[in-house]
Amino acid sequence: xxxxxxxxxxxxxxxxxxxxxxxxxxxxxxxxxxxxxxxxxxxxxxxxxxxxxxxxxxxxxxxxxxxxxxxxxxxxxx
Numbered sequence: 001x002x003x004x005x006x007x008x009x010x011x012x013x014x015x016x017x018x019x020x021x022x023x024x025x026x027x028x029x030x031x032x033x034x035x036x037x038x039x040x041x042x043x044x045x046x047x048x049x050x051x052x053x054x055x056x057x058x059x060x061x062x063x064x065x066x067x068x069x070x071x072x073x074x075x076x077x078x
Contacts, residue, residue: 004035061073
């Protein structure tokens with residue numbers, strides 16, 4: 001079984017809309033089925049990333065909160 005490539009994106013201390021702007025820019029450089037782990041501190045990040053996922057059709061694999069950090073794992077699907 002082939003290992004899935006995972007990219008990391010640090011969006012800590014960035015406010016809306018910058019985490020989503022950086023996610024969109026990064027995901028365009030990735031291959032289908034690769035994953036992007038995004039760490040943000042913006043309190044609105046969960047709602048923003050969920051809306052972006054619905055709009056773009058990519059897959060939100062997981063979302064967790066670890067202290068002030070909000071961590072989303074996204075898979076590029078197209």
